[in-house]
Amino acid sequence: MQSxxxxxxxxxxxxxxLDPKPQSTLRCFERGDFYTLHDSDAVLVAREYLLNVSLVKHYKKGGFCHPYISVKKSNTDFLRFFLLKRQYRIEIYCASTKLGRDNEWVLKVKASPGNLSSLDDLLLDCTNSVESAWLSALNLRYTEDNVVVHLACCDRESRRIICGKFVDSIQLANLETAFVQLESRECLVPGGLLSTTDEGHSKGSNTGDTVVAEHLSLIFERVGVLVTEVKKSDFSANDVTQDLRYLLNRHGKDQSVGAACSSSAIESKGVLTCLGAIIKYLDLKADESNAASFSLEWLNLDNFVRLDSAATRALHLLPGSDDKNKYHSVFGVLNNCRTAQGQRLLVQWLRQPLTDPVKIDERLDMVESFVECTGIRQALYDDLLRRIPDLQRLTRKFQRKRGCGLQESVRNFVKFQEMVESTIDLDAIQRRNEYVIRADFEEGLGELKTKLDEIEEEIEEEFRRSARKLNMDPGKSIKLDSNDQLGYFMRVTLKMKQEYEDAQKSIVDEVVRIASGYVEPLLELNAITALLDVLVGLAVAAVSAPGKQYVRPRILPRSAGRIVFRQARHPCLEMQESISVIANDVHLEQGRHIFQIITGPNMGGKSTYIRSVGVIAAMAQIGSFVPCDSAELIPLDAIMARVGAADCQLRGVSTFLAEMLETSSVLRAATAHSLVIIDELGRGTSTYDGFGLAWAVASHLAGPEVGCFSLFATHFHELTSLAQHMPGRVANLRVMASVNRAADNGEDTSDLPSVVMLYKVEPGICNRSYGLDIARIAGLPDEVIHNAEAKARRDEQLESIWLRLDNETSTETLNNNPAKRVCYDPCVKKEVCSNAVTVADNLRSEILRILERKLGDTSLSDTDSFGHELSKDTKSALSNLIETTGFPPDFLLST
Structure with missing residues (x-):
C-alpha cells in the first residue's frame, strides 16, 4: 500500500x-523536491510553522491513521525557523540506494542550533538572517558556599572563541548573564550535571549540588538554550592546547598563539575541558579551512551591563519569536540598518550595553557626528550602505589570512577591483544580465567571441527581418530572447556557446582561487561596515523619532550617584499608531530618592513608567540618543527586573515560585550601581504573605545593605508607609487618574467612563483603588459590580477593625504596656507572661465571632452606631477575661 x-x-x-527521539528533535525524510515529516513532527510543523493543522495528511493502514506533512526542500526558512527560533535539532534522512527503497534509509544531516555546519549549503541563501549560532560548553566545580563556573563559547561563522572562569552563587545569576550577553543557542554539559538526585552526581558531592542542578535547568529554560548532554569523556583537556595552536589565528590582533595558550584562563583545566568538548562536537579540526582562522577572547562580565533574561523580556530589548509589529521591541525602533552584518551588531550591542563611560562617549560622539552631518548621513543611509552585501556570510568558506586596517584594505581592493574589471565582461551583465569572462582576457576566448558575435548579429538580422515580415514592432510586439535550455528562441545551435562556457570555466576557477586570498580584508571591511551601519542607523532613529528628536545622554561619574530624565518617553510606545504618549520626569538619587514606590490604578501607566526608565538607561549605555528632553545618568553595572511571571509547567514550577526565584537572584546580585525594576511583587500568594514579602524585599533593596536605584510598582497601598520608616531613601509616586463623580449627583453617566487615566506621574500616594471602576469599564454586569461594592465596603471595615485589634492585643503590646507592671507578685508575673499569647488569641476569637454576627445582621452605613453596639456586646466577654487571666482591669478595658 502506498499514498x-x-x-x-x-x-x-x-x-x-528508529530509536525514540527527544521532543526537541525533528526528523525529515528526503523525497525528491520535498521533505516529509511524520506523526507528532507533522502536527508540530503544521501548527507552529505553517499555522494550519488542516494541511496535515494521513496514511491509513489497518485501522490506524498516521499523520504526515510535506515541505518543499527549497523552503530553507523552514529549517532556520526550527533551528534558530524554536531551538530544535534537525535530522535529515535520505534513501540509501538510487532505487530509494523505503526500508533502506540513512542519516544524511544532523544539525543543532549551535552546529549548523552540515546545513551550510542549504542555509547559504539566508544572507539576510540576523541570528547567530553560538555554541557553549559548561562545567561546574562546587565549593562549600559557591560554584566555580567554567565556560567556553564558539561561533563558527564569525570564527570567534570566548572562554572564561568566574565564581557564582548557587542561583547562578552570573551564568545567566553570560548566556544573555553571548546569545548562546546550545550548551554542551557533561552527563549527570543536570541530575536533580544525589545518585546523578559524583562521589563526594553534597546536597547543594542538586539545588544548583535545579537552578541550572531553570536558567536554561528561561534563556532559551538547548541543552545537549555529552559523555563526560568528551570534556577532556588532553591535546586541547595543541588543537588551539592549530585553530588560532597567528596574526590576530593583540594576541599571539603562545600568549593565548599560556593565559591563566586557558591554564584552568575546567576551561580546557569545555574547549575540548566544543572542538570535538563541531569537529573543527576536520575542516582544513579552520586552520589558523579563529580568534580567542576572554570573558569579562564586568565590561558590560549585567542583564538577566527577565530584564531582557520585560524591557522588550529584542523581538520575540512571535512579534508581528516591528516597533514592539527596542531593536525594532533602533534598527535602521541597511546590512545584515549591521543588524547582527545591533543585537550584540543591545545584549551588551557598555559600563565604561569612555567607550560609551566614543559611540555617542560618532552618533552625534552623523546626527549633525545631514548630507553624509543621508548619502550613507539612502544609497551607499544598502549596496553592501553580507560579506561575512559570503566569505565564511574562505580561509582567513592576515587582517589589515581600513586604508590598507582600500589599497588591497584596488588590485582586486582591477582583476574584476579585467576578467569580467561588465557590459554583458548590463545588456543581457549574463556573467561571462571578457573575450580579450585570453586569445582563444577572443576567437570564439568573434565567431559568437557574428552568429548573434545574424540572429539579430533575422529577428528584424521576421518583425518586418510580420508587421510587428521589434522589442515590443515581437521579442528576441534566450535561455540556458533553448538558447535563442530562433532555434540557433548552442554548440558555440557551450564551447565558450567550457573555455571560461578554468578561468573562473582561477579567479575564485585568487579572490579567496582577499578573505581577510573582506572580513575587516565587513566589521567596519557593520559598525558604520549601526552608528548611522542610531542617528537616523534619533532624528526621525515622532514628535521630539532624541537627545544625547550625559554620562556622569559614578560618584554623582543619580539618574535624571526630563520628559522621558517610552520609545516603543511612541512609535505605535493612534497613541499619544505622556512624558514624565524621572529622578533617582542616592541619599535622596533612590527607591521609589509607584501606586495607582490598573492601566494607569505604572508598568510603562518603570519600564521606560530601564529602556532609556540601556539605550544610553549602548551609545544611542534617548527619547527625553534631557538625560543624565551614571553608568549602571546591572539592569534587573521582576516584572510578571509565567509558569514553568514542564518543570513543575508555579508562577509564584518562578517569581520568588527571580526575586532571589535580584536580591543577591544587585549593587549600589544597579537599577532594579519590580512590578506587582507578591500577587501569587495571600494578601498578608504577599505584603510581607513586598515590604521585606523593598526594605532590603532600599537599605544600606544594597542601596540600589529601584522602581517598585505595587497595589499594596500600605507599602507607601515605608517612606516614613526610611526617610531620605524611599519616596512615593502616584499615577494620576480622573474619576467621574456625575453619578453621585444623579446624572446620566451611561456614555461617560467612570475613570479616566491621565498617565501622569507625580509625587504622592494613590488614596484609593480603582479596581471596581476598571471592572465597570470592562463591561461586567451591574449586579455583579453592586455586589462587589457592598462586599468591598464590609471587608474594608472589618479589616480596619481587625488590624486595630491585632495591634492592640499583640504580644509585643502586652509585654510593653505599663499597666502590666502593676503585678509585682512573681507568681502572677510568671502567669501573665506565659498566658499572654493565649489571652490575645481568646480576645481576638471572641470579638471575631461578634464581628461576624454583626456584619451579617447590621447595616454598616453608620459606623459609629455599629461601634457602639459592638462595644456593648463585647463588655461581658472582656469581664470574663478579667476574671480568668489575672490581667489588671484598666489594661484590658483600655485595649
Missing part, C-alpha cells in the same frame, strides 16, 4: 524501527 506522497508499508516499518 500519493510515496508513504509505503516498508517506510512505516522503518519509521517504527
Amino acid at each position: 500519493g506522497d510515496g508513504i509505503t508499508d516498508d517506510f512505516q516499518r522503518f519509521l517504527k524501527s
